[in-house]
Amino acid sequence: MEAVKLKKLSNPGTASYDTVAAAMKDPLILAKLQFYMALARTFTPFLKKYQTDEPVLPFLQKDLTEAVVLLQEAAHPFSRQATVERGFSINKEDNIKEDTVVTRRLVCDYITQHGGVTQVPLSKAPQSVARARTRYRAHLKTERKKREAKSQALKRKEGEDCLQELKVKRRRIQEVCEGLARDADRLAEEAERKAGNRMADLISRSNLFGDLW
Known part of the structure; x- marks a missing residue:
């Protein structure tokens, strides 16, 4: 300044x-x-x-x-x-607007009519406002339960999908193992057959040489 x-x-x-x-x-x-x-x-x-x-x-x-x-x-x-009205000028329109003056006068008259602030009867509207916090907390509790249920359902679905994927992989591995077992049996049979044919050929040759001598 x-x-x-x-x-x-x-x-x-x-x-x-x-x-x-x-x-x-x-x-x-x-x-x-x-x-x-x-x-x-x-x-x-x-x-x-x-x-x-x-x-x-x-x-x-x-x-x-x-x-x-x-x-x-x-x-x-x-x-x-x-009284409630004391200390607040209702004539100074330069400080407060007309609607505010009228509203304040109505409120003061209503309070005075019932004998003070503590004697004013509560209608359904204020009582409803008084229960607003309870309803709001109940709403939050309901929403929290919905989120928890949704989260649990999502986790359960993920678990089921994972289990299904493991089943598919297990089936594929089992099919591969069965195919490998069949190939092994086939190769063993071929080896045994070839070995038998080779052995028979050697015996025939041995007998032939025996006859020559």
Whole structure:
């Protein structure tokens, strides 16, 4: 900021720069930041507690009521009997749009009519939302079971295909072995036959020489 004022750097002209420049001109910026930090420290445990998949919905009403009370006390520390509407101007149309004003008025009137936040009856729609987490977890469980069943079926099919392939290979090896055995028997018979013929020829020649002598 000082470098821009001294013309050492050019003005970037971004929304972030304009926001910081406006904040530095605000004499109460430190007090505002301290207030916002105090609110953040107050509501951080609440946010951490409910940003989870654990079933903590039954405790939401009590903790949310306490959080609203703390917010009211922070906005109006001198009034513990403030209504939900206190501290929020419904006439500043430059800050909020008309639809928001009407909606906020309807919500405040409805809460006041029933005697407070804790007395507002829950219709089927909020109850359905309350059970949304349970339905979502059941859906995830069903999808997980489907994936597991699909994976098991795929593994079973792969095992069956592998077994079938082994059977085919075994049959082929058996056929080759049977063919080799037949060839061996045939060659043995041919060798035996040739050996017999050779032996008979030698005996004939021996007898012939015997007659000559």
